[in-house]
Amino acid sequence: MATASGRQALVERYRREPHAGAQALFLELVARSLNERQTLIAGGSAAELVDAAGLTEVQAHYQALLADKPHAVYEVRRLTRRSSKRTDGRGITARSVRAVAHGTREQMTRQLAAQPGDRHDGPDGITRHVLRARGTELPSLEHFYVVCPAVVEDKARPGFDEWWQEATSDAVLF
Incomplete structure (x- = not known):
């Protein structure tokens, strides 16, 4: 997501589908753990995007996903x-x-x-x-x-x- 409109569309998708947002955060965590420069979003990270948008439901699903693994x-x-x-x-x-x-x-x-x-x-x-x-x-x-x-x-x-x-x-x- 290199554009502001693309990022906003992603935020709206994650708002509607918090499980999809949680899965994206999970994938980004795995990628960044092995390579700190690896993110899912150009110029930032999915985690920063979710945090800035205040998507607490996505974050809750993400934390539950981590706890189960x-x-x-x-x-x-x-x-x-x-x-x-x-x-x-x-x-x-x-x-x-x-x-x-x-x-x-x-x-x-x-x-x-x-x-x-x-x-x-x-x-x-x-x-x-x-x-x-x-x-x-x-x-x-x-x-x-x-x-x-x-x-x-x-x-x-x-x-x-x-x-x-x-x-x-x-x-x-x-």
């Missing part, structure tokens, strides 16, 4: 490396996501506190334990733990572990 602590590693095939100077980004614990939301919040890394409470309301913040130079590495509804399957791009090993080896870092 099992959660997990996920380890997220992302790297962007140079590509000889790209001519625009951008790299290839690959990600590895792996659940390290499962349980209730409260249990996983406590588990996250025991994970290594520096605690970062993001402006999106999501807490991450960051071992390595995303850099600007290639290869760019990011590594963190986060609590998220347990709906994401463990996955990694083929070759990810080898790329990660290469990027984090002593020869590259020193």
Whole structure:
């Protein structure tokens, strides 16, 4: 929703269909947990839109949806490396996501506190334990733990572990 009229139409839909709004907030939470820059709305987030519109019924349905879902602590590693095939100077980004614990939301919040890394409470309301913040130079590495509804399957791009090993080896870092 890139336009004001599009956002207003979405607000009206969520007002009529609070379950649809709650589902959108849920999907955005999962996406943002794994990548803080990922939202459903260009230039903002569905959560901000719902909050600004005062859609309390959507928020209530969303909180009920979260309460019913099992959660997990996920380890997220992302790297962007140079590509000889790209001519625009951008790299290839690959990600590895792996659940390290499962349980209730409260249990996983406590588990996250025991994970290594520096605690970062993001402006999106999501807490991450960051071992390595995303850099600007290639290869760019990011590594963190986060609590998220347990709906994401463990996955990694083929070759990810080898790329990660290469990027984090002593020869590259020193």
